[in-house]
Amino acid sequence: MLKKTRALLSLLVPQSWLSTAYITERLSILMDDPATCEHDWYVVAGILDTVELQVQCMKCGTYSEVPEPTQEEWNACAGAMENPYPWEDTSRIRYYQTDEAAH
Numbered sequence: 001m002l003k004k005t006r007a008l009l010s011l012l013v014p015q016s017w018l019s020t021a022y023i024t025e026r027l028s029i030l031m032d033d034p035a036t037c038e039h040d041w042y043v044v045a046g047i048l049d050t051v052e053l054q055v056q057c058m059k060c061g062t063y064s065e066v067p068e069p070t071q072e073e074w075n076a077c078a079g080a081m082e083n084p085y086p087w088e089d090t091s092r093i094r095y096y097q098t099d100e101a102a103h
């Protein structure tokens with residue numbers, strides 16, 4: 001609770017030098033806890049370097065990727081940055097694959 005109050009206060013500080021990363025970090029504290037979140041994944045971008053779909057949970061802010069998209073899926077993600085759309089197939093999201101390996 002205190003953590004959230006502090007995060008709110010730091011968001012109200014009108015200092016333009018605050019980096020985007022800093023603000024993103026503060027925002028993520030305000031969102032759901034990733035450990036207990038029932039993730040709600042949205043495709044938010046395509047990663048050109050690795051040809052993967054970038055997905056983000058809209059509830060807790062966790063990022064992950066969907067490796068090896070089909071050509072159709074890859075084409076569809078072109079407008080994802082402006083218009084994120086839901087991703088249903090969680091079995092293909094890397095988050096779950098690495099999570100399992102880590103335990």
Ligand SMILES: [Zn+2]
Pocket residue numbers: 032034037038039040057058059060061062
């Ligand atoms: Zn989540």
